[in-house]
């Protein structure tokens with residue numbers, strides 16, 4: 001079975017890629033890299049996002065129940081927007097909230113691209129996938145409502161926590177469960193099979209316009225149950241076959 005891969009900084013400060021073994025990634029287990037074991041909770045071990053995207057292509061309104069809660073319809077083609085590399089955050093990070101705006105959590109299944117891709121066919125789309133990870137699409141609703149391109153609303157520093165591992169495609173079932181908890185309370189629960197546009201359909205459409213590079217991320221949208229975050233709350237996204245991504249949010253700097 002292919003491994004769940006993890007990027008981390010070791011106690012000496014080196015960035016390493018290893019395998020997550022003996023437990024649920026992000027919750028329990030350990031890391032093995034170059035034949036050495038590492039405790040992911042040890043002092044000096046810092047998990048990093050499992051990929052280094054040149055861009056994150058996000059999909060809006062890709063679950064009917066979330067479109068309804070936003071008083072929107074399901075679009076006839078995927079709604080797309082971008083987050084830049086500077087938005088990436090990692091498992092265990094404390095993301096500072098922006099001052100004086102409402103910031104919502106959104107749990108998303110994130111596709112990580114394995115090879116440079118443009119004009120993919122549906123068959124090629126499946127082969128272009130390196131694997132899956134969890135993402136929180138942190139969303140500043142106040143500015144999202146005021147602007148067309150959602151730069152303030154969606155692209156701010158830390159707006160894309162990713163992780164904890166890159167899971168091989170074979171480990172994530174077609175009906176994988178997707179859950180989000182805030183301080184342990186379940187707020188979102190859905191299945192990958194609820195996606196309006198499937199992962200291959202999204203990759204076909206996106207690569208008609210944008211070349212995707214290895215490590216790029218496609219965030220597939222969020223189900224119903226989104227809501228605002230307060231300082232010091234902990235967000236946990238669990239996706240079946242991937243693991244659990246946790247991060248906190250802090251008061252504005």
Ligand code: MN
Nearest residue numbers: 106137221222
């Ligand atoms: Mn979203």
